[in-house]
Amino acid sequence: MSDPLLSLRAVKTDIAQYHILHGVDLDVPRGQVTMLLGRNGAGKTTTLRTIIGLWQPHSGDILLDGENIARQPPATIARKGVALVPEDMGIFANLTVEENMTLAAVAGPIDQGRLDWIFSVFPPLRTFWKNPAGNLSGGQKQMLSTARAMIEERRLYLIDEPSKGLAPAIVSTLARALRDLKLAGATILMVEQNFKLAKALGDHAAVMDDGRIIWSGAMAELASDASLQERLMGLSMEHA
Numbered sequence: 001m002s003d004p005l006l007s008l009r010a011v012k013t014d015i016a017q018y019h020i021l022h023g024v025d026l027d028v029p030r031g032q033v034t035m036l037l038g039r040n041g042a043g044k045t046t047t048l049r050t051i052i053g054l055w056q057p058h059s060g061d062i063l064l065d066g067e068n069i070a071r072q073p074p075a076t077i078a079r080k081g082v083a084l085v086p087e088d089m090g091i092f093a094n095l096t097v098e099e100n101m102t103l104a105a106v107a108g109p110i111d112q113g114r115l116d117w118i119f120s121v122f123p124p125l126r127t128f129w130k131n132p133a134g135n136l137s138g139g140q141k142q143m144l145s146t147a148r149a150m151i152e153e154r155r156l157y158l159i160d161e162p163s164k165g166l167a168p169a170i171v172s173t174l175a176r177a178l179r180d181l182k183l184a185g186a187t188i189l190m191v192e193q194n195f196k197l198a199k200a201l202g203d204h205a206a207v208m209d210d211g212r213i214i215w216s217g218a219m220a221e222l223a224s225d226a227s228l229q230e231r232l233m234g235l236s237m238e239h240a
């Protein structure tokens with residue numbers, strides 16, 4: 001792969017006494033969407049958290065545009081333009097939607113053009129702008145969490161299972177927003193168990209098992225090969 005934005009080289013992460021990542025090698029090409037797939041417990045969330053510094057790898061390199069960011073604190077990595085949409089959404093329930101968005105805009109005041117774009121893809125955020133985020137529905141909270149990452153142009157978006165537990169109509173709304181982000185040229189590394197969404201958005205796929213990348217290649221290649229899916233993930237994308 002030519003000149004990836006992000007490269008992980010032999011990244012090993014322990015959580016307490018447990019070895020979770022056993023040497024992750026992963027390239028994330030710039031301006032494209034890479035799907036991180038794999039069985040439950042394979043280490044996908046741990047990989048995203050390690051990239052942004054919430055877990056410190058005990059060895060290996062994480063190169064962002066050639067700079068080694070491994071073992072830097074999360075705030076430093078975030079300031080370099082890496083945003084995480086966490087699995088548990090990570091919004092401030094007692095703050096309004098507006099306050100949540102204002103805090104997410106770390107480079108300065110919110111850009112009105114960007115906010116208008118966000119309102120067009122996530123209309124409930126305009127409706128509930130002055131309301132506490134804790135009062136939003138589950139789907140609206142996911143919209144807010146995603147919008148907090150989108151409020152500024154980031155170098156890299158890390159998105160952890162955005163469709164988890166959401167109704168199909170909300171998943172479609174999220175899919176449209178993420179497609180917009182992709183069309184704007186964003187570099188995205190995304191964990192997603194909803195294979196329809198993964199197939200629709202992904203350019204590349206990397207499959208994890210037991211703390212390692214066991215396959216990487218074009219999403220279209222994985223999506224068209226049921227026996228490969230079965231071998232790598234123990235299930236087929238058509239029937240998941």
Ligand SMILES: Nc1ncnc2c1ncn2[C@@H]1O[C@H](COP(=O)(O)OP(=O)(O)OP(=O)(O)O)[C@@H](O)[C@H]1O
Pocket residue numbers: 015016018020038039040041042043044045046047
């Ligand atoms: N805080 C923690 N303490 C101990 N073990 C943990 C912790 N967080 C994750 N693990 C373990 O690390 C392994 C990888 O978890 P991780 O959440 O990265 O997997 P995943 O591929 O994202 O799975 P899922 O799809 O279930 O979220 C699992 O065995 C999990 O039990």
